[in-house]
Amino acid sequence: MAAESTIEQGVRSMGHMALHYKTPDEGPVAARLLTMLGYVLTQDLVLPSGAHFYRFVVDASHRSRGDGIIYLSVLPDAQRDLMQAIHDALHVGTGHEHPAVAALRAKIDEDPEFTFHYGTLLESLEDLEQIFLALEDANANDPELKGRLKLVYNRPLPGDAEVDAWLDASPIYRSVNRYAYGKNGVQAFVETDLLSSGMLGETLMLEFDYIFPDRANHLLSVVEWQ
Numbered sequence: 001m002a003a004e005s006t007i008e009q010g011v012r013s014m015g016h017m018a019l020h021y022k023t024p025d026e027g028p029v030a031a032r033l034l035t036m037l038g039y040v041l042t043q044d045l046v047l048p049s050g051a052h053f054y055r056f057v058v059d060a061s062h063r064s065r066g067d068g069i070i071y072l073s074v075l076p077d078a079q080r081d082l083m084q085a086i087h088d089a090l091h092v093g094t095g096h097e098h099p100a101v102a103a104l105r106a107k108i109d110e111d112p113e114f115t116f117h118y119g120t121l122l123e124s125l126e127d128l129e130q131i132f133l134a135l136e137d138a139n140a141n142d143p144e145l146k147g148r149l150k151l152v153y154n155r156p157l158p159g160d161a162e163v164d165a166w167l168d169a170s171p172i173y174r175s176v177n178r179y180a181y182g183k184n185g186v187q188a189f190v191e192t193d194l195l196s197s198g199m200l201g202e203t204l205m206l207e208f209d210y211i212f213p214d215r216a217n218h219l220l221s222v223v224e225w226q
C-alpha cells in the first residue's frame with residue numbers, strides 16, 4: 001500500500017537533534033564550531049564526569065522553545081566501544097581494510113547527501129557565504145580546526161538567468177561546478193571529524209541551504225534527478 005498522509009492533527013515542527021563529539025577534551029572546540037555555524041549556545045552544563053553538555057538553538061527565536069534545538073554531548077562510552085569493535089573487525093585504516101569501508105567513503109565523497117546528514121535553512125545568502133568563508137579560513141589557519149573540516153558546495157541546476165548571475169558574483173559559488181538535485185537554491189556542506197555519526201562514527205555532515213526569493217519550485221520543494 002502506498003504511503004499517504006491521512007491523520008488530521010495540530011501543528012508540529014522539527015524538534016531537536018542530539019549530536020556527539022568524540023572525545024571529552026574536544027567538547028569546547030566542537031561547541032565553538034557550532035557557534036561558527038551560527039547556532040546560538042543557550043546552555044553549557046558541566047557534568048560530574050567533567051564533560052560538557054551543550055544546548056544550542058538554530059536561531060535566537062528558539063531560545064525558550066521546544067523546537068529548533070541541537071544538543072551536543074560526548075559520545076557515550078558504550079557507543080565508542082562498539083565503534084572501536086567495528087573498526088577492529090573491519091580492519092579500518094589498515095592494509096587489509098574491508099572493501100565496503102572505502103566503497104561507502106567514495107560514495108559520500110561523491111555526494112555529501114548520500115548518508116545521514118542534517119540541514120539548516122538560512123534566510124540570507126550573505127549569511128551563508130560569510131559563515132563558509134570563515135570556515136574556509138579556519139580550516140586553513142585555526143590551530144584547533146585546521147584540516148578538521150571538509151567543505152563542499154552545490155549550485156542549483158542552471159536555467160534561471162537571475163539566479164545564475166547572482167551566483168556568478170558570489171565569493172563562494174562563482175567557481176563551483178557541482179549541482180544540487182533541484183533549482184533555485186544553494187547548498188553548502190561541512191563534514192567534520194570532531195563529531196560522530198554514521199556506521200563507522202567517523203564524521204558528521206551538516207548542510208546549510210538558501211532558497212532564492214519567490215521561487216516555489218526549488219531544491220527543497222521538488223527533487224529533480226538529472
Ligand SMILES: [Fe+2]
Nearest residue numbers: 113117119207
Ligand atoms: Fe540534504
